Amino acid sequence: MIDREQNLRLGDARKLSQMMQGESVPSSGLSKQMAEELLSEDLIWQQVYGSRRKFKLRDANALSIYLAQRYGIQVSLDEWIKVMESGETVSRARQVEVTSRSKAKSTRSFTGFLVKSYQPIETSLYGEPLLINPPQGLSLFIEDFTHFRLADDVTVVGIENGENFQHIEQMRHLFKNIKVLFVSRYPQSSDLRTWLRAISNPYLHFGDFDLAGIHIFLTEFFTHLGLKARFFIPSDIETRLQTGNTLLYNLQYERFKEMKVIDERLKPLVAMIHRYRRIYEQEGYLQNR
Incomplete structure (x- = not known):
């Protein structure tokens, strides 16, 4: 299987998929690292309801581009999740196909x-x-x-x-x-x-x-x-x-x-x-x- 260390976590990916459908997710739903990363890039913002906080996505297209650049995801996020959840039942070639990383390493998918x-x-x-x-x-x-x-x-x-x-x-x-x-x-x-x-x-x-x-x-x-x-x-x-x-x-x-x-x-x-x-x-x- 692909080494996912330093890669996009499945838990984060599932929550991001929900957000791309227009949903808000609890602030505890994203890992601290992912939340800080997306907040610093101004890709998400916080909604406050009393003592509860939720994250909301600003722009789904911008997030898709960011995930391609930062994590090398070459397909839709939902397809990436499906392949990664399949684990050993999916060939390594297919896993590499949906991500530009065959190792846990950041790469550039395109420039410009x-x-x-x-x-x-x-x-x-x-x-x-x-x-x-x-x-x-x-x-x-x-x-x-x-x-x-x-x-x-x-x-x-x-x-x-x-x-x-x-x-x-x-x-x-x-x-x-x-x-x-x-x-x-x-x-x-x-x-x-x-x-x-x-x-x-x-x-x-x-x-x-x-x-x-x-x-x-x-x-x-x-x-x-x-x-x-x-x-x-x-x-x-x-x-x-x-x-x-x-x-x-x-x-x-x-x-x-x-x-x-x-x-x-x-x-x-x-x-x-x-x-x-x-x-x-x-x-x-x-x-x-």
């Missing part, structure tokens, strides 16, 4: 990242012109990002949330005066950051307006890109924070209360979040939502 736009964006691939202009409902996956370049007047906008990335046309009002190419942070890897370091275009990070989102920006982007990277702060964010989510602020506070805000431009936003003791999720900026 997703891009999307609601207006024609001039780019080049291998030095040849490439116009990025997918129809609504489609995005492009850039595999060989080392040869992918943008026109000088394009700003790269990184989107944290899957729903926002799927509906970029509902965010035109936020980026009226600039040409933007939207990129997704998932599949979770360093590929996007590596590409951003290699190009001269500015990077604008559009995440949730909370302590966890700011932490992601500071640790994964600002520390590597410097002032070329900027956290997107809409002009009306203070008004929105005043009616934001107190529960999520409280859930994040203990973990991030001592966070060092190394980007001076973010200190007013962090102070604002603490002053109102609320956060605001980026989905709220989707028009017609």
Whole structure:
């Protein structure tokens, strides 16, 4: 049988399968390691009912991509569970087929990242012109990002949330005066950051307006890109924070209360979040939502 040490645990996989069907699971249902891993990646969030806490999945597609990248799962999670539960009754070849690991070792199933736009964006691939202009409902996956370049007047906008990335046309009002190419942070890897370091275009990070989102920006982007990277702060964010989510602020506070805000431009936003003791999720900026 496949050595499952350091692999995805079956117990965790079963709970994740339930969550992908829209269910909430008790916080005790996931292993501590898995819960911390998914919370840190902002793939799940906690619901609080008195003394009880449950986990809820943010985006099933993002989780599928993450499981492929982190654990090498090459099929649906339910099929992976079925094969792994079969144990010795299934050939080793079949077990290896559904996971990219024949040993307990992390591997990359593919490289690259997703891009999307609601207006024609001039780019080049291998030095040849490439116009990025997918129809609504489609995005492009850039595999060989080392040869992918943008026109000088394009700003790269990184989107944290899957729903926002799927509906970029509902965010035109936020980026009226600039040409933007939207990129997704998932599949979770360093590929996007590596590409951003290699190009001269500015990077604008559009995440949730909370302590966890700011932490992601500071640790994964600002520390590597410097002032070329900027956290997107809409002009009306203070008004929105005043009616934001107190529960999520409280859930994040203990973990991030001592966070060092190394980007001076973010200190007013962090102070604002603490002053109102609320956060605001980026989905709220989707028009017609």
